[in-house]
Amino acid sequence: MSKPIVELKSVDKSFHSTDGTARLVLQDVDFTLNEGEIVALLGQSGSGKSTMLRIMAGLIPADKGQVLYQGMPIYGAARGISMVFQSFALFPWLTVQKNVELGLEAQGVSMKERVKRAQAAIEMIGLIGFEGALPRELSGGMRQRVGIARALVMEPEVLLMDEAFSALDVLTGERLREDILELWNNNEIPTKAILIVSHNIEEAVMMADRVLIFASDPGRVCAELPITIRHPRVVESQEVRALIDNVYGLMTSGTSRLGRLAEVESKLQLGDRLPEADIARMEGMLELLAEEPFNGRADLPKLAEDTELTDKELIDVSRALTILGFVQLPQGDVVITELGIAYVASTKAERQQIFGKQLLANVPMIAYIRHGLEQDPSGDLPEDLFLKLLRFTLNQAEAERALSVAIEWGRYGDVFEYNFNTGVIHMPKEDQATVDDIV
Amino acid sequence: MQLTFIMFRRNYDGTSIRARSIKQSSLSERIWDAIIAAGAFYALWLLIHFIHTEVGWGEAGHVFVLGLFTLSRVVILIIIAALIWIPVGVWVGMRPNLSSRVQALAQFMAAFPANLMFPGAVVLIVHFKLNPDIWLSPLMILGTQWYLLFNVIAGASTIPTELRYVSQNLGLSGWLKWRRYLLPAIFPSFVTGAITATGGSWNASIVAEYVTWGHTTLHAHGIGSYIAEMTAIGDFPRIALGIGIMCVFVMGFNHFIWRRLYRMAENRLHF
Numbered sequence: 260m261s262k263p264i265v266e267l268k269s270v271d272k273s274f275h276s277t278d279g280t281a282r283l284v285l286q287d288v289d290f291t292l293n294e295g296e297i298v299a300l301l302g303q304s305g306s307g308k309s310t311m312l313r314i315m316a317g318l319i320p321a322d323k324g325q326v327l328y329q330g331m332p333i334y335g336a337a338r339g340i341s342m343v344f345q346s347f348a349l350f351p352w353l354t355v356q357k358n359v360e361l362g363l364e365a366q367g368v369s370m371k372e373r374v375k376r377a378q379a380a381i382e383m384i385g386l387i388g389f390e391g392a393l394p395r396e397l398s399g400g401m402r403q404r405v406g407i408a409r410a411l412v413m414e415p416e417v418l419l420m421d422e423a424f425s426a427l428d429v430l431t432g433e434r435l436r437e438d439i440l441e442l443w444n445n446n447e448i449p450t451k452a453i454l455i456v457s458h459n460i461e462e463a464v465m466m467a468d469r470v471l472i473f474a475s476d477p478g479r480v481c482a483e484l485p486i487t488i489r490h491p492r493v494v495e496s497q498e499v500r501a502l503i504d505n506v507y508g509l510m511t512s513g514t515s516r517l518g519r520l521a522e523v524e525s526k527l528q529l530g531d532r533l534p535e536a537d538i539a540r541m542e543g544m545l546e547l548l549a550e551e552p553f554n555g556r557a558d559l560p561k562l563a564e565d566t567e568l569t570d571k572e573l574i575d576v577s578r579a580l581t582i583l584g585f586v587q588l589p590q591g592d593v594v595i596t597e598l599g600i601a602y603v604a605s606t607k608a609e610r611q612q613i614f615g616k617q618l619l620a621n622v623p624m625i626a627y628i629r630h631g632l633e634q635d636p637s638g639d640l641p642e643d644l645f646l647k648l649l650r651f652t653l654n655q656a657e658a659e660r661a662l663s664v665a666i667e668w669g670r671y672g673d674v675f676e677y678n679f680n681t682g683v684i685h686m687p688k689e690d691q692a693t694v695d696d697i698v
Numbered sequence: 699m700q701l702t703f704i705m706f707r708r709n710y711d712g713t714s715i716r717a718r719s720i721k722q723s724s725l726s727e728r729i730w731d732a733i734i735a736a737g738a739f740y741a742l743w744l745l746i747h748f749i750h751t752e753v754g755w756g757e758a759g760h761v762f763v764l765g766l767f768t769l770s771r772v773v774i775l776i777i778i779a780a781l782i783w784i785p786v787g788v789w790v791g792m793r794p795n796l797s798s799r800v801q802a803l804a805q806f807m808a809a810f811p812a813n814l815m816f817p818g819a820v821v822l823i824v825h826f827k828l829n830p831d832i833w834l835s836p837l838m839i840l841g842t843q844w845y846l847l848f849n850v851i852a853g854a855s856t857i858p859t860e861l862r863y864v865s866q867n868l869g870l871s872g873w874l875k876w877r878r879y880l881l882p883a884i885f886p887s888f889v890t891g892a893i894t895a896t897g898g899s900w901n902a903s904i905v906a907e908y909v910t911w912g913h914t915t916l917h918a919h920g921i922g923s924y925i926a927e928m929t930a931i932g933d934f935p936r937i938a939l940g941i942g943i944m945c946v947f948v949m950g951f952n953h954f955i956w957r958r959l960y961r962m963a964e965n966r967l968h969f
Contacts, residue, residue: 313863316863316867318863318866318867335866336866336867336869338869340867341867342863342864342867344860344863344864345860346858346860348858348860348861348863348864350861350864350878350879350882351966352882352966353878357878361868361870361878362867362868362869364874364878365868365869365870365871365874365875366869393966409868413868
């Protein structure tokens with residue numbers, strides 16, 4: 260049963276940005292996808308999961324290491340491996356039928372055979388009646404059905420799903436997921452293994468026989484969790500809930516403890532990306548946590564339900580709150596700290612003061628900017644300076660994102676101000692003195 | 699300075715009756731329409747009268763035939779340019795670190811005055827005793843073909859990454875890949891570039907179909923050389939006739955060909 264079908268052996272991959280700096284996206288990744296299993300790959304965005312998937316599909320080459328399919332190295336896209344994409348990636352000028360047929364057409368399958376097989380796939384995935392529709396006429400859920408039909412019509416041995424359900428609403432995503440599981444469990448498709456990249460923890464736990472957790476910078480597998488619960492799985496059941504809890508625990512601590520074993524409770528570094536959490540959301544979550552029924556302690560999955568945030572958003576917010584010292588995250592739970600309680604009880608102005616103080620103490624990037632501004636006689640510095648600094652460790656888009664988060668936080672904490680039009684960061688204007696008091 | 703700003707300041711807000719929208723009186727609009735219509739009819743009458751008395755219908759027909767010559771040149775040249783620049787543009791557009799550099803080069807080439815090359819062409823045509831009706835034609839598109847190139851590059855570089863991966867994953871290759879994926883993907887931007895390039899080529903025909911270098915003058919049969927010749931003589935009525943008929947050609951071409959293609963691109967071929 261556990262015959263390897265796709266193997267990655269110590270694979271490295273880096274990307275070169277336009278200015279020539281290389282950034283390691285995958286480091287020393289070992290992974291085996293076996294016959295008869297569904298594997299889910301979880302991790303933060305930017306951790307290189309999608310890159311790994313594309314390497315497995317032969318769409319991009321690895322820099323180092325080996326990629327084997329059926330024991331043979333691959334040099335390009337392999338016919339037995341089909342992929343489903345987050346953005347659906349349908350050809351907008353082709354009808355549903357033509358989109359589904361396209362792969363067969365490329366293999367030189369005869370017209371008659373093509374139509375027959377495409378029809379079968381369309382029927383299997385529930386698209387009958389839509390053959391003549393253009394993708395833009397369809398809803399997101401229906402579009403992804405086309406994407407799945409297009410992959411399945413190739414009768415792939417390996418099905419790779421790159422955030423296939425992330426762009427869909429919860430209900431539609433669930434429906435599609437169940438459809439795939441049904442086809443898989445009833446052996447209606449010849450597919451021998453499925454790999455799902457996701458950031459939805461519930462999705463991973465409901466579908467997979469094995470969950471891998473990816474750590475970022477550079478990306479690598481940092482934890483593995485086999486799931487033996489039989490299908491069909493029930494979300495509400497004890498064992499599924501416990502597993503989801505467990506994965507949340509691994510994910511939240513995974514960024515620090517599992518990811519970098521060498522470091523002790525990894526402090527944030529100067530060039531690290533900041534969790535993308537906006538302030539209103541952070542305060543909202545803190546207030547929710549302080550109130551009934553949580554009274555300061557909550558289960559992350561429970562909180563995800565109550566706040567209706569996605570897993571990524573929730574993890575980002577809780578990481579941000581942890582960095583600032585407002586909460587702690589022991590094993591998949593969120594616990595409010597003394598400071599967090601004091602924060603919730605404060606007035607608006609006091610909150611901003613506390614926020615600013617915590618920023619300076621805990622976010623090196625912001626402290627660095629503030630220090631720079633204090634040293635500079637004019638009290639203002641161009642943002643490019645800091646962007647350049649961040650570019651040492653992050654790529655352009657990530658650096659910009661990190662700086663924009665730092666600016667949003669810094670503005671709120673009254674640590675510095677920023678003029679968008681001039682791109683200059685400067686000291687808060689009127690109240691130099693009060694800021695000094697805070698510091 | 700201060701004063702002018704004060705003059706434009708409004709002292710009331712939306713609660714004042716002065717802020718109500720004032721309806722255009724339909725009478726003034728009608729009068730305006732009438733003036734324009736009268737002007738158009740007068741111009742048309744002038745043209746007909748002029749053709750009737752000064753040049754004769756025979757010459758108008760002749761100029762129209764010359765227009766057809768130039769039209770066929772424009773069409774053939776655009777097709778040739780498309781065959782060359784679409785593959786190049788797609789190839790470049792798919793490579794982000796190359797495309798910005800090639801874009802800059804194409805923009806420079808488009809800005810470079812193409813007439814500087816004309817004397818060279820004259821020397822070659824005279825030396826090899828080539829037929830100017832054919833060999834002067836390429837000069838028309840020398841300066842305008844670059845619009846095709848940089849529009850195709852821009853089009854190719856906006857193809858979504860995941861779509862590129864799909865084409866790879868499905869194993870698309872050869873003519874199928876062009877027909878089902880690349881050509882439809884760049885079609886809207888190709889049409890934009892082609893409209894600019896053809897418009898420019900019509901204009902360029904005036905200088906390209908009638909080229910003088912030293913004592914040698916070469917000319918090809920076409921509406922461009924007709925206009926250029928009349929300009930050299932200073933026959934204003936015939937210049938007007940030539941330009942009028944060229945305008946009819948350009949607008950007809952835009953209306954019947956490009957507008958349709960453009961609408962098709964808008965409706966079906968975008969991401």
